[in-house]
Amino acid sequence: MRTGGGNTYTVAGDALRESAKGTFIREKALPVNVLEYTPVLGEPSKNLFNKETVTGNRFINTTTGKEAVPTDGSIVSASAFIPVKTNTTYTLSHTFWFIGAMYGVDKKVVQSITTKTFTTTGDTLFVRVSVSDTVLNVLQLEQGTTSTGYTSFGGKLANNSVGTSKV
Secondary structure, three states: OEEEOOEEEOOOOHHHHHHOOOOOOOOOOOOHHHOOOOOOOEEEOOOOOOHHHOEEOOEEOOOOOOEEOOOOOOOEEEOOOEEOOOOOEEEEOOOOOOOEEEEOOOOOEEEEEOOOEEEOOOOOOEEEEEEEHHHOOOOOEEEOOOOOOOOOOOEEEOHHHOOOOOO
16 A cells, blocks of 8 residues: 555555556656555656657557558558647657557547647547658657757766665
């Protein structure tokens, strides 16, 4: 049993884990003191696109949301599911003629993405985008209406995230 934020949580082991499978918990939805581990804290990158998780020779069909193989000779990759905020505007630094799709909690298509700048719906929790392999190393997906200078995916650790004692 754990307590936090005035609430008491009971952890029922494997039964709870199994019943929660596929459940999406928003960032910062739980207080840190109720976690079974100490999280590493830091500042996430403004770039939400992780080039290391793309599927090569695929694009996102903007109608079905499924991956498809290009038949026109395009050299393109499909992103993994990228967590996003609802009702929020995002901008891609580069676009391809077919861009991507928005997905809900069940990872079913909510809406197509057909422009460089788009606003997620109230049901959108993830997006996937198609990217030309010529810009794979410099693509940036970020919150806001303007594309800014490239920053790699990842983040910076907070100073207090790493202990100073010798191991």
